[in-house]
Amino acid sequence: MIKHWINGKHWDGAPSRAGDVYDPSTGKVANQVAFASVSEVDAAVSSAAEAFASWRNASLAQRSTVMFKFRELLNERKGELAQIVSAEHGKVVSDAGGEIQRALESVEYACGIPQLLKGGFSENASTRVDVYSIQQPVGVVGVISPFNFPAMVPLWFVPTAIACGNTVVLKPSEKDPSASIFLAELFAEAGLPDGVLNVVHGDKVAVDRLLEHPTVKAISFVGSTPIARYVYETGTSHGKRVQALGGAKNHMVVLPDADLDLAADAAVSAGFGSAGERCMAISVVVAVGPVGDELVSKIKSRIADVKVGSGPSCEMGPLVTGVHRDKVTSYLDAGVSEGAALVVDGRDHPIDGAADGFWLGPTLFDHVGTDMTIYTDEIFGPVLSVVRASSYDEAVEMVNNNRYGNGTAIFTNDGGAARRFQNEIEVGMVGVNVPIPVPVAYYSFGGWKESLFGDAHAYGPHGVHFFTRSKVITSRWLDPSHGGVNLGFPQNT
Numbered sequence: 001m002i003k004h005w006i007n008g009k010h011w012d013g014a015p016s017r018a019g020d021v022y023d024p025s026t027g028k029v030a031n032q033v034a035f036a037s038v039s040e041v042d043a044a045v046s047s048a049a050e051a052f053a054s055w056r057n058a059s060l061a062q063r064s065t066v067m068f069k070f071r072e073l074l075n076e077r078k079g080e081l082a083q084i085v086s087a088e089h090g091k092v093v094s095d096a097g098g099e100i101q102r103a104l105e106s107v108e109y110a111c112g113i114p115q116l117l118k119g120g121f122s123e124n125a126s127t128r129v130d131v132y133s134i135q136q137p138v139g140v141v142g143v144i145s146p147f148n149f150p151a152m153v154p155l156w157f158v159p160t161a162i163a164c165g166n167t168v169v170l171k172p173s174e175k176d177p178s179a180s181i182f183l184a185e186l187f188a189e190a191g192l193p194d195g196v197l198n199v200v201h202g203d204k205v206a207v208d209r210l211l212e213h214p215t216v217k218a219i220s221f222v223g224s225t226p227i228a229r230y231v232y233e234t235g236t237s238h239g240k241r242v243q244a245l246g247g248a249k250n251h252m253v254v255l256p257d258a259d260l261d262l263a264a265d266a267a268v269s270a271g272f273g274s275a276g277e278r279c280m281a282i283s284v285v286v287a288v289g290p291v292g293d294e295l296v297s298k299i300k301s302r303i304a305d306v307k308v309g310s311g312p313s314c315e316m317g318p319l320v321t322g323v324h325r326d327k328v329t330s331y332l333d334a335g336v337s338e339g340a341a342l343v344v345d346g347r348d349h350p351i352d353g354a355a356d357g358f359w360l361g362p363t364l365f366d367h368v369g370t371d372m373t374i375y376t377d378e379i380f381g382p383v384l385s386v387v388r389a390s391s392y393d394e395a396v397e398m399v400n401n402n403r404y405g406n407g408t409a410i411f412t413n414d415g416g417a418a419r420r421f422q423n424e425i426e427v428g429m430v431g432v433n434v435p436i437p438v439p440v441a442y443y444s445f446g447g448w449k450e451s452l453f454g455d456a457h458a459y460g461p462h463g464v465h466f467f468t469r470s471k472v473i474t475s476r477w478l479d480p481s482h483g484g485v486n487l488g489f490p491q492n493t
């Protein structure tokens with residue numbers, strides 16, 4: 001049984017509810033995870049509230065020392081964590097390692113917290129009056145994360161939140177909960193005081209309690225768009241600041257002058273890496289002008305080489321659950337019945353793994369229309385659609401009309417076209433000949449439109465802004481030679 005982590009230790013109660021955790025490569029139940037009740041969430045929030053009283057005053061030196069130590073430990077033990085992620089999520093170990101490498105960047109950013117929290121100071125704003133700003137923590141913060149990056153997404157938020165002086169209750173996905181517990185143990189080993197980071201497992205019951213709990217002051221959420229909208233609306237109606245990152249449908253626009261080999265390589269790695277279960281995965285390739293046939297043929301030939309299975313040489317693992325695999329598979333029939341051309345059927349792909357695993361090989365559709373469900377829905381699996389566009393303008397209009405705006409990419413050798421694209425496209429993260437433009441940690445991660453509710457993106461400068469409240473102090477100290485107390489109204493002289 002995977003238990004909660006409350007006040008610096010594994011919770012020793014007996015859960016009233018629990019869920020199954022699968023090994024997606026075999027399809028077998030591998031473990032059980034406790035589902036928190038309201039009172040268990042309350043215990044975690046109380047522990048965080050108690051810890052906040054002293055952690056908010058921990059020196060910047062102490063906070064960054066913990067963060068540096070955590071960074072060292074995570075780097076030393078990333079191989080172990082990659083195995084844990086792979087076992088419950090299904091992504092291949094090398095891909096899980098990549099997730100942790102990107103997560104380390106956020107930890108490293110938080111190591112610089114003394115620099116990041118520097119305020120401004122204006123001496124003599126008025127005579128003998130100084131004005132300065134400080135950034136203070138908001139209090140207890142709830143972090144609710146999705147299944148697809150069980151190590152990286154919690155680490156988008158937790159290091160910055162605690163480095164800013166907050167305390168955290170993390171509610172990871174119930175599908176792959178072990179990575180969060182591993183991280184909590186590493187933080188404890190790094191010297192983080194008890195109660196600063198708590199982990200509660202569970203489902204809607206736990207999420208709703210965090211959204212309603214009066215002691216929780218901020219919520220960082222990542223997941224699908226319907227739940228992101230719900231979390232944003234419920235959290236803000238309870239007076240909390242909320243950042244809720246939602247789903248995606250990422251387009252890769254290929255202009256006629258692009259290097260088609262580079263574009264085909266990118267489409268395959270960005271479309272099928274992690275079995276397409278990435279919020280920045282490419283799910284639509286927009287072939288502009290005459291390049292469609294050649295591009296489709298190049299993508300098709302590369303798909304044949306993708307090694308799907310659970311062995312060390314494999315590039316793509318299973319989907320996270322049988323239910324999800326079946327839902328993704330249903331889009332293969334839907335696409336055909338809606339009139340798209342099924343160029344590669346993932347059900348026919350060779351699989352190097354146990355028969356009952358949640359497998360589906362890479363699928364390629366061509367001649368997809370923007371009214372088809374394979375275009376309109378976020379499939380979140382290894383299904384790539386090619387849409388033909390007659391011009392650059394038509395391609396841009398298509399991307400801008402899509403309700404999601406997480407990531408997009410343009411492939412071209414024309415710098416002017418790329419520059420125009422970055423200006424005109426209504427998407428939060430844009431790649432130029434880069435298919436998955438996840439920002440480095442010293443920028444911030446976030447989409448537009450229905451891919452983000454709230455105005456603060458994740459990590460980087462936005463993260464520091466989200467996890468702090470600004471205070472501006474106007475102070476006046478009399479010159480000792482003045483002598484005596486001035487009870488008059490402040491003068492601007």
Ligand code: NAD
Binds near residue numbers: 145148380
């Ligand atoms: P999900 O929305 O099903 O779950 C996310 C979290 O919400 C989980 O912790 C889950 O337990 C909780 N939850 C689920 N249903 C709930 C409900 N009815 N009420 C309250 N809480 C609920 O998402 P998922 O399937 O775990 O993750 C995949 C989704 O996340 C995809 O849509 C993907 O695009 C998105 N995602 C977005 C980003 C981004 O940065 N925009 C990053 C990663 C994943």
